[in-house]
Amino acid sequence: MVKRFLIPNKISVLGEQEILTAKAVLGLVDGLESHSYEASHFLEPLDRLQYMECALVGKSRFLFKVSYADSQKAYQVELPDLLTRKDWAVAFALIQALSTITGNPVAGLEDFSFDRYFQESVRTYLTDKKVRFTLIQGIFHPIFLSQENLESFLEADGLEQFEALVDRVQFSDAHFGTATFYQDQEQRIHGVYRLAQGVKTVLPKEPFVPASYVGQLAGKEVHWELHLVQVKGDGSKPEDYEAIAGLDYFVFLNSLSEELLHELDANQLEISPLSPEEFEKLSLVSTI
Numbered sequence: 001m002v003k004r005f006l007i008p009n010k011i012s013v014l015g016e017q018e019i020l021t022a023k024a025v026l027g028l029v030d031g032l033e034s035h036s037y038e039a040s041h042f043l044e045p046l047d048r049l050q051y052m053e054c055a056l057v058g059k060s061r062f063l064f065k066v067s068y069a070d071s072q073k074a075y076q077v078e079l080p081d082l083l084t085r086k087d088w089a090v091a092f093a094l095i096q097a098l099s100t101i102t103g104n105p106v107a108g109l110e111d112f113s114f115d116r117y118f119q120e121s122v123r124t125y126l127t128d129k130k131v132r133f134t135l136i137q138g139i140f141h142p143i144f145l146s147q148e149n150l151e152s153f154l155e156a157d158g159l160e161q162f163e164a165l166v167d168r169v170q171f172s173d174a175h176f177g178t179a180t181f182y183q184d185q186e187q188r189i190h191g192v193y194r195l196a197q198g199v200k201t202v203l204p205k206e207p208f209v210p211a212s213y214v215g216q217l218a219g220k221e222v223h224w225e226l227h228l229v230q231v232k233g234d235g236s237k238p239e240d241y242e243a244i245a246g247l248d249y250f251v252f253l254n255s256l257s258e259e260l261l262h263e264l265d266a267n268q269l270e271i272s273p274l275s276p277e278e279f280e281k282l283s284l285v286s287t288i
Contacts, residue, residue, distance in 0.1 A: 001081060001124050003117055006074040006107040007098040016073055017102070019045040022052055025066060025075075028097035029090065031056045035063055035139075046075070055139050056090045061166050062139055064091045075102070081121045082136055084163045088114045115159065122153045133206075133267055138170045141202075144267035169264050174200040174271075181213060181222070191222045193249065196229040196241065197279045201271050202264060207249055224249035228283055245283040255285055 010017035023042035026032045034042070034052040041049060051067035064087065065078040075098045077091055099106050125134050126147065134145040143166060153162050179191045191209070195201050207224040209217050226247045233240040247255070253269075260278075262270040274282070 001121055003079045003108070003112070005077045005095050005109055005112075006069065006072060007077070007095065007102055008072070008074045008104040008107070010102045010104065011073070019047050019068055020075075020101075022046055022049055025052070025094075025098075026054070028101065029056065029093045031058070032090070032094065033057060051078075054090075054094070057139075059086050060090055060139050061163075061170055062087050062137075066094065074107070079117070080136075081124070082118070082162070084166060085114065085159070086163075118159055118162075119154060122150050122158070126150050138166060140170050141172070141176050142268075143169050144204075144265045146266035149266055165265060169268065172202060172264060172270060174202045176202045179207060179210065179213075179224075181217070189217060189220050189222050191224045191249075192227055192246075193225070194227045194229050194243070195252075195271065195274070196231050197276065198231065198273045200273050202268050203253075203271060204267050205253070205269055206267055208267075226252040228279065230279075247282070247285065251285065252282070255282055 009019065021043055022034065022037065022045075025046055026034060026042070032054055033056070034054055036051065036053045037049065045068075046052075046066070047068035047070055049067070051065045053063040054066050055063050062080050062083045064080060064083070065076075067076045067078070068074070069076045077095050077098070079088070079091060083091075095106055095109065125131075125145075129147065132146070134150065136143050136145065145165075149165065152158060155161070175196075177193045177195070179193055182190050182192070184190060191207055193203055193207065195203070203226075207222070209222065226249050227243045228245045228247070230242050230244045231240055232242065256271065260272045260274070262272070264270050
């Protein structure tokens, strides 16, 4: 579900008030930033941009959208399906500022309850019982939610549980591994994650194809691998990293002791830095 708020632009006897630039809109809330466009676009009136994805770094956990609806001659603020109270505070500050500068009330705010919106969003996700994971994109990292997670968010302290899980993922100090892909001589597709020696890393329990590759790899079987990477020098240059062994991804996960694994969410594991001894032991079970 999507929630949009409309703030009509000021209309006078001379017509519609000049539409604010993207920069002017961002300036209505101290520290608000756009994650959609380069700074060179900020001098454009907002109606010339499809939308801006906005956040206040240090407070926001998710991005929300701001745009100008030409047909309704109004500024539009759109919330993501799931967000924290801190995200709502940032979006609400912008909504209020736009209302003040236009002198018009906000359509959609009069009967809005953040707690009710959160629970309705959770119930919407729960309608499809066949989905194993719900993936939502945080400001820094993706978050995986299980059906059990979603059901727990309907409890009395469900919002607090959600916010704690979001913070655990978004503010982990680990490196988040991402998959790369290659095709071998037999036309098989391989998906590769990497683990560097001595680096705390987040990897999935179940590997997945990122959205940017879904179109290319739809319907194709992917063989998942984990490459162990040794770091030389100070790690500041690409040549400081050398792949020394490759393992079947699931053999790799099953080879790690439980003390090294910490669950971040329904599908992401934070792996403690491996000692040289642990790293060498893994390299000896190389399967690729």
